[in-house]
Amino acid sequence: MDAARVYETRSRRLDKQPHPIINARISRRKKTPPRRKSAPIPSRPIPSHPSGDFRLARRGWRTPRMADCRPELSDAIPWFRAVQGGVYHNGNICWGFLLDADSGIRSYIDDEVVITRVGGGCVKDAEGNLVLTKDQDSDSTALRSILNSMALNIPVGMIIGDRNTLLQRKLPHRYNILSFFRISHVWYEKIGKKTGARVRFEKLDLASKSWWALKGSSPAAPPDQRNFDMKPETKQCAGCLQTSARVYDEGWMCLHPSCKLFWTINASAPPETLTFHPGFLESRLRPDPEIQPHFSLVPSLLSTLNDGDQDISSARIAWKGIVCPRCCRCISRRFWNGWKCTDYDLQCSSGHVQNRCPFEKLTTMHPVSLRSVIDDFELSPIKRALFFDPKFAMPEIDDRTFFPYRKLSYRIPGAGYITHFVSSQSINTRPNGPNDLFNQLQVADAGLRRYPLQQSVVAGTLTAHFAVNYGMPYKYIVSVDSRGFSNASDAILRSLGRLTWATEQAVQGQSTEQDPLLLPNELLLLGYFEDMKIGYHDDGESSLGPTIATLSLGAKSTMLVRMKYKYYHGRSKAKKLLDSDPVLQGCEFFAQRAELKHRWERGDIAKPEYDRGRETIVAKTRTGDPPPCVKMELHHGDLVVMHGAGLQRFYEHSVIPEKKLRFALTARYIKPEDVDPAELRKGKFTLAPDQVYDGK
Numbered sequence: 001m002d003a004a005r006v007y008e009t010r011s012r013r014l015d016k017q018p019h020p021i022i023n024a025r026i027s028r029r030k031k032t033p034p035r036r037k038s039a040p041i042p043s044r045p046i047p048s049h050p051s052g053d054f055r056l057a058r059r060g061w062r063t064p065r066m067a068d069c070r071p072e073l074s075d076a077i078p079w080f081r082a083v084q085g086g087v088y089h090n091g092n093i094c095w096g097f098l099l100d101a102d103s104g105i106r107s108y109i110d111d112e113v114v115i116t117r118v119g120g121g122c123v124k125d126a127e128g129n130l131v132l133t134k135d136q137d138s139d140s141t142a143l144r145s146i147l148n149s150m151a152l153n154i155p156v157g158m159i160i161g162d163r164n165t166l167l168q169r170k171l172p173h174r175y176n177i178l179s180f181f182r183i184s185h186v187w188y189e190k191i192g193k194k195t196g197a198r199v200r201f202e203k204l205d206l207a208s209k210s211w212w213a214l215k216g217s218s219p220a221a222p223p224d225q226r227n228f229d230m231k232p233e234t235k236q237c238a239g240c241l242q243t244s245a246r247v248y249d250e251g252w253m254c255l256h257p258s259c260k261l262f263w264t265i266n267a268s269a270p271p272e273t274l275t276f277h278p279g280f281l282e283s284r285l286r287p288d289p290e291i292q293p294h295f296s297l298v299p300s301l302l303s304t305l306n307d308g309d310q311d312i313s314s315a316r317i318a319w320k321g322i323v324c325p326r327c328c329r330c331i332s333r334r335f336w337n338g339w340k341c342t343d344y345d346l347q348c349s350s351g352h353v354q355n356r357c358p359f360e361k362l363t364t365m366h367p368v369s370l371r372s373v374i375d376d377f378e379l380s381p382i383k384r385a386l387f388f389d390p391k392f393a394m395p396e397i398d399d400r401t402f403f404p405y406r407k408l409s410y411r412i413p414g415a416g417y418i419t420h421f422v423s424s425q426s427i428n429t430r431p432n433g434p435n436d437l438f439n440q441l442q443v444a445d446a447g448l449r450r451y452p453l454q455q456s457v458v459a460g461t462l463t464a465h466f467a468v469n470y471g472m473p474y475k476y477i478v479s480v481d482s483r484g485f486s487n488a489s490d491a492i493l494r495s496l497g498r499l500t501w502a503t504e505q506a507v508q509g510q511s512t513e514q515d516p517l518l519l520p521n522e523l524l525l526l527g528y529f530e531d532m533k534i535g536y537h538d539d540g541e542s543s544l545g546p547t548i549a550t551l552s553l554g555a556k557s558t559m560l561v562r563m564k565y566k567y568y569h570g571r572s573k574a575k576k577l578l579d580s581d582p583v584l585q586g587c588e589f590f591a592q593r594a595e596l597k598h599r600w601e602r603g604d605i606a607k608p609e610y611d612r613g614r615e616t617i618v619a620k621t622r623t624g625d626p627p628p629c630v631k632m633e634l635h636h637g638d639l640v641v642m643h644g645a646g647l648q649r650f651y652e653h654s655v656i657p658e659k660k661l662r663f664a665l666t667a668r669y670i671k672p673e674d675v676d677p678a679e680l681r682k683g684k685f686t687l688a689p690d691q692v693y694d695g696k
């Protein structure tokens with residue numbers, strides 16, 4: 001595709017009109033604005049702002065839909081699912097565009113037109129401005145998607161962030177939805193020493209006044225009173241014979257980077273300050289009833305979710321974001337049983353956000369059957385875990401000791417042990433066993449919710465699972481409020497009984513002074529809807545004991561364990577050697593690293609030589625993620641115990657469930673000396689005799 005395609009039109013001089021908002025590097029025409037010739041249209045009354053933001057209403061802006069956090073925006077707006085970058089594209093089509101912070105030099109916005117750079121190929125300079133470091137061309141997927149949307153006449157949704165200064169006034173929210181736009185032109189310019197792509201958008205709906213138009217500005221001219229024959233001037237280049245539109249008033253330029261006359265006016269470099277040519281700004285594409293947005297600007301997802309619909313209560317659609325019908329804010333699904341606009345307490349890139357809108361949509365959680373989350377329920381062999389993929393560690397199998405459990409043991413050298421108690425039909429179907437626990441957890445209001453990740457690339461990103469902590473407070477990848485065991489349901493306490501049993505059985509015979517047997521005083525319940533998961537992480541906080549036991553309920557999942565990057569490769573991602581390399585079996589270049597370490601420990605070589613040797617070995621390293629070394633299929637009723645502090649220090653694990661609903665109950669020992677004395681009582685519990693588990 002011709003990336004520098006600029007619409008070709010008849011050359012025609014137009015009445016010059018002012019360019020209301022224009023980047024500081026572009027000069028503004030000084031003439032007085034002529035009034036439009038069309039008959040004045042009365043402004044629509046300004047509705048009061050439902051969120052109570054009367055500043056917005058006073059300014060004459062009609063309500064924009066908005067978000068405070070980027071993840072919430074992309075969660076709720078289907079045409080802008082991107083959590084990073086300014087262009088949302090999917091299937092080679094650009095669907096959404098964000099104008100934020102720096103839209104580049106020679107950018108422009110008015111009530112109907114936006115001219116901006118296309119992202120990509122930029123790095124931030126010391127002032128935080130994006131500087132183009134490589135030439136842009138249509139090889140970039142973002143640019144290609146924009147060209148495709150232009151060629152296919154696909155309207156693009158536009159959002160403006162409050163860091164964008166083009167409008168030269170304070171925007172009401174961090175992210176504000178503008179409207180749908182058509183792409184009229186894409187071309188190239190010289191930006192510094194590089195070639196950058198630029199794009200001109202034109203509002204699709206020309207009939208109504210834009211909410212971001214200046215207060216007191218004229219209403220939009222009705223389409224039937226506009227002159228759509230007025231086109232930007234175009235010219236054929238004498239050098240390359242390709243045509244380009246006249247973008248700037250200072251003179252026509254060839255806008256094809258392959259041409260020797262590219263970005264020159266009469267063969268000379270253009271002046272530094274350029275002014276958009278009025279014909280380029282004021283021409284409008286002829287409205288075409290066939291060009292319609294492919295999405296609702298603001299989807300009404302809630303109207304499609306029927307409370308009585310059992311199939312969707314834990315389906316992927318049920319944890320998409322919605323737009324609050326009251327205050328128009330994008331809200332992620334943070335609660336197990338629905339969406340709440342209030343209780344909004346997020347740390348976003350824009351700072352700490354609180355919201356007091358009382359809207360909430362709580363759904364009835366219809367319990368789903370095991371049949372609907374386990375495909376091979378009653379169809380798979382009664383004895384499970386029969387085959388093991390030789391790519392991963394092979395377990396030791398014991399069918400006797402804990403019958404009817406099958407016990408699989410993995411020894412992870414230098415780190416610890418993983419014990420997998422594979423459940424069976426007879427265990428699962430016992431009264432108060434896994435089948436009953438699965439049903440009870442679905443109906444109980446256990447307090448599950450999604451929390452913001454403490455360390456995430458994009459501030460405000462929520463975990464892809466629901467969580468609630470019981471007993472001693474525990475901060476894993478997020479900070480979760482803890483509920484005392486005295487407030488725990490029977491299902492939670494029975495699960496704790498099972499996990500205590502599994503901890504005892506797995507650790508017996510393996511406990512050491514360094515990794516002693518310590519019974520759990522904390523339980524973290526995780527709930528997974530369809531497509532939720534927990535990515536690689538460790539449970540290696542210093543306040544934790546060495547054992548972590550998990551009970552799986554519901555859908556099958558895959559648990560992977562891998563060595564952490566720095567121990568696998570022998571150096572950090574920043575290429576810094578480890579201060580002390582444990583040289584774990586299975587790490588990259590194990591034999592060479594072990595031999596070198598042995599020579600140093602024996603005193604054959606001094607530390608500098610050891611480090612030089614290590615540098616030479618790890619220089620050959622590949623930078624990819626370490627491969628998983630243990631792969632376990634966790635079925636309904638299974639228990640997994642990880643024992644050994646080294647397992648959390650040197651390794652990390654992830655769990656990816658398969659179907660629509662799964663619970664994981666993980667119990668740990670939290671060192672009481674590390675807990676706030678006021679919280680210690682939360683970890684106290686006494687199990688009733690029938691909540692104590694005996695392995696049957």
Ligand SMILES: O=C(O)CCC(=O)C(=O)O
Pocket residue numbers: 476524526534539550552653655663664666
């Ligand atoms: O869902 C699971 O089985 C894993 C839970 C887990 O990794 C954790 O609680 O740290």
